[in-house]
Amino acid sequence: MKETVLGLVGVGRIGVMHARNIVALNDSLGRDGIHVRLKLTDVAAQHAAALATDLGAEFVPTVDGLLASGIDGLVIATGTATHPELITKGVDAGLPVFCEKPVAVNVQESLPVLDYINEKGGTVQIGHQRRFDAGYLEAKRAYDAGELGWIHSLRAVTCDMTPPPVEFLATSGGLFRDCSVHDFDILRWLTGREIVEVYAKGSNNGDPAIGAVGDVDTALAVVTFDDGTVGTVSASRYNGAGHDVRLELQGSAGSVMVGMDEQMAMSSAEQLVEFPSGDPHKTFAERFDQAYRSEMAAFVEVVLGNRKNPCTPEDAVAASRVADAAQESLEAGAPVRVALPAVRS
Numbered sequence: 474m475k476e477t478v479l480g481l482v483g484v485g486r487i488g489v490m491h492a493r494n495i496v497a498l499n500d501s502l503g504r505d506g507i508h509v510r511l512k513l514t515d516v517a518a519q520h521a522a523a524l525a526t527d528l529g530a531e532f533v534p535t536v537d538g539l540l541a542s543g544i545d546g547l548v549i550a551t552g553t554a555t556h557p558e559l560i561t562k563g564v565d566a567g568l569p570v571f572c573e574k575p576v577a578v579n580v581q582e583s584l585p586v587l588d589y590i591n592e593k594g595g596t597v598q599i600g601h602q603r604r605f606d607a608g609y610l611e612a613k614r615a616y617d618a619g620e621l622g623w624i625h626s627l628r629a630v631t632c633d634m635t636p637p638p639v640e641f642l643a644t645s646g647g648l649f650r651d652c653s654v655h656d657f658d659i660l661r662w663l664t665g666r667e668i669v670e671v672y673a674k675g676s677n678n679g680d681p682a683i684g685a686v687g688d689v690d691t692a693l694a695v696v697t698f699d700d701g702t703v704g705t706v707s708a709s710r711y712n713g714a715g716h717d718v719r720l721e722l723q724g725s726a727g728s729v730m731v732g733m734d735e736q737m738a739m740s741s742a743e744q745l746v747e748f749p750s751g752d753p754h755k756t757f758a759e760r761f762d763q764a765y766r767s768e769m770a771a772f773v774e775v776v777l778g779n780r781k782n783p784c785t786p787e788d789a790v791a792a793s794r795v796a797d798a799a800q801e802s803l804e805a806g807a808p809v810r811v812a813l814p815a816v817r818s
Contacts, residue, residue: 622726627704715753
């Protein structure tokens with residue numbers, strides 16, 4: 474049995490999910506002769522220690538202590554502002570790193586981190602979990618196989634059932650950056666094309682406090698790809714029917730939709746149509762439960778050297794560039810060209 478030790482920094486809501494998923498990996502990886510052991514740390518020491526006890530993991534009081542404790546890979550699930558420092562620490566320790574998106578609070582602050590990772594030859598996987606969702610994987614297979622013909626329209630939707638706390642929204646960078654960035658990433662990943670222009674509009678019909686902190690509760694972006702194909706990306710904080718994540722690809726030979734299952738947060742207005750009959754998902758964690766598990770299993774493969782990095786920091790920053798352009802367009806009320814990275818010599 475080969476043992477792999479992962480160190481986790483941050484056990485807030487998503488960190489706790491990652492911790493449980495890491496421990497649960499042994500149910501599947503054990504069949505391949507791999508055992509994963511977890512060590513974790515958080516500034517909320519009492520909470521972290523209790524979680525470690527509950528999961529049979531090891532609590533380490535500090536990040537530096539965790540890095541020096543003999544781990545094989547580092548998982549970062551802390552607030553965005555801490556990502557650059559922790560990524561750098563992990564790379565300096567010679568460890569493969571998994572970090573929740575984004576790399577930094579904005580593209581400009583991400584660029585020095587990218588340079589550092591590349592200079593040091595580091596491996597950093599960014600957490601865009603939709604790349605591991607079965608529906609998106611099937612849509613990509615159909616697209617790559619040419620089964621849809623040439624694509625004339627793409628429509629991506631991400632709607633939360635209820636908004637997060639206003640305190641979070643005040644520092645999130647806006648709806649496009651903290652929510653739609655997942656759609657921008659998946660559109661680039663699925664099509665293999667760059668988004669070159671964005672035209673965004675938004676509204677506030679919910680809690681006035683969301684507008685007071687400079688955000689919108691509902692937004693729509695028209696995106697143009699480098700081959701002229703157009704698409705839309707829409708998002709909302711107030712989808713009372715449930716957590717709604719979908720992607721439609723319409724082509725000259727066929728069409729496919731991700732998210733059209735029995736738990737779709739939608740009802741039909743047509744007579745005698747009972748689909749969907751299941752209970753809608755309420756949060757992203759439910760909707761992407763298996764994707765998050767697969768994402769962490771992929772990171773273990775990266776740590777073991779058995780898999781190429783499935784989501785690079787460059788990928789994540791490219792999606793953030795589109796989100797930045799969308800936010801700029803929203804504020805300016807005009808289309809904005811996406812700032813593509815300079816070509817390195």
